[in-house]
Amino acid sequence: MSNSEHLALLKTKEMLEAKVVSLQEDIAATQKYRDVLAQMSSGKVSHGLSLAFMSILENIHDPVLFLDPDLQIVWANTRFHTLFREKTEDEVIGKYCYELEGRDSPCESCPSLYAQKHNKIGYLENFNVHMLHSECKVWAIPIRNGSLKGTIEVFCTPDSGE
Numbered sequence: 001m002s003n004s005e006h007l008a009l010l011k012t013k014e015m016l017e018a019k020v021v022s023l024q025e026d027i028a029a030t031q032k033y034r035d036v037l038a039q040m041s042s043g044k045v046s047h048g049l050s051l052a053f054m055s056i057l058e059n060i061h062d063p064v065l066f067l068d069p070d071l072q073i074v075w076a077n078t079r080f081h082t083l084f085r086e087k088t089e090d091e092v093i094g095k096y097c098y099e100l101e102g103r104d105s106p107c108e109s110c111p112s113l114y115a116q117k118h119n120k121i122g123y124l125e126n127f128n129v130h131m132l133h134s135e136c137k138v139w140a141i142p143i144r145n146g147s148l149k150g151t152i153e154v155f156c157t158p159d160s161g162e
Helices: 003-042 051-059 078-083 097-101 111-118
Strands: 064-067 073-076 122-129 134-145 148-156
Touching (some): 111 148
Antiparallel strands (some): 064 073, 122 134
16 A cells, blocks of 8 residues: 555544534434423423523523522533533532532622623623633523513633633
């Protein structure tokens, strides 16, 4: 086998390996989407969120949490679980957001509490995320739609391509 044939085979192998990884990621994303659909249809996740809205939140590149009015985590997107690797879905859903940081009460400058109280977007510039050992920006968007109440928290981390 000539050098050029060997290089061509290596290049083909690399392309096939990259395609396999891409397909595995697509399969995982499809399964996550099916899981969300199943949870929504069973009433476990929706809390009044529409399928389109859930799809948007799931596909945002930044970590996203949906919190109830008491700051209990109702839902987290895949990016949240990917970035905060040490936190599985079971370790997140049903917990209070401040518990993820090892706290007993909300942060002093909690953007979600601000958003709920003033019914406008809360913002925190330099939130120190202990799990990431870095700082990030947090936007908290109040949600009030009929019986649906709470906040959507979006974390803009150095990793998320701000």
